Amino acid sequence: MISIDDIKKNIEKEMELFNQEFDKALESDNEILKLVNQHVKGMKGKQIRPTMTILAAKLCNPINQSTLHAAVALELLHTASLVHDDVVDNSELRRGKASVHSIFDNRISILTGDYLLSQALNIATIPNNIEIIKIITCLGKELSEGELMQIKNAQTLSTDEKRYIEVIRKKTARLFAACMRCGGLSVEADDKKLQLLDEFGEKYGIIFQIRDDIFDFISTASKIGKPVGNDIREGKFTLPLIYAYTHASETEQKEIKDTYLRKDFTDENVKKIVDFVISKKGIEYAEKRIIDFKKEAESILANFEDNEAKEALQNLLDYSIKRNN
Secondary structure, eight states: OOOHHHHGGGGHHHHHHHHHHHHHHTOOSOHHHHHHHHHHHTTOTTOHHHHHHHHHHHHHSOOOHHHHHHHHHHHHHHHHHHHHHHHHHTOSEETTEEOHHHHSOHHHHHHHHHHHHHHHHHHHTTTTOHHHHHHHHHHHHHHHHHHHHHHHHHHHTOOOHHHHHHHHIIIIIHHHHHHHHHHHHHTTOOHHHHHHHHHHHHHHHHHHHHHHHHHHHHOOHHHHSSOTTHHHHTTOOOHHHHHHHHTSOHHHHHHHHHHHHHTOOOHHHHHHHHHHHHHTTHHHHHHHHHHHHHHHHHHHHTTSOOOHHHHHHHHHHHHHHHOOO
């Protein structure tokens, strides 16, 4: 299977420039921020979002400094959201490493997230492109709305697939859409291309989140940085469970609902729910929906002329379908 490093080979120079700008954006004279930001630098992950920003630009025109600034601003915003999420979810791990929250206290984590968000907006102003600034400011609102919708769904035990898709559209997919659109904006792509880039990014983001949600039932902590059943313990109804629940008997539904209402997420009960989802073919259904969204993404990508960036985005799409971490 093609790796994320293989996909980034054609943009090695651009990614090197991005990393230089990203590290520069994390520089601070504050002693606490120096420590926290050093930890953040070591948690860069696969950098799919800046990769997409750069590839979106190259799909249309040669990249420029505005492309790099847009990529840095979006990655800072993403990093801020992760730091805040780990506080909300009380997560000890992030990308297989200790989260900021687990090393520093909640006050430092929240303030660091605020700092990263402010720095994202600061960097976004450098290209002096009002459309990029608008996208990034609106994105922060959508990410928050998505997380709040997810909390509400957990409280009401929502088993509505449509609501689930709307949650992941806001909390995950819109960020990928923003990366694609901002990449296009940075090289002055026309309105038609910008809309296509946005739509591709959103479909990709939905695929990405469904794949993450599948991992909660079949993966291991060593692969993705969180244990199996972590979403269950947080009271979340993700797509595999939604499908299994809606295709269960009344007795089975009652047992699942009672467990969630009592928040009785012992290891034994979590295993029961995982086994229940697998037996009801919830994983297979989620995989099917991934393929549905992949076909939609491919039809959007087909509108662009063939070049290395288009091939890389197709490979990125294939990678996200098959990835195991």
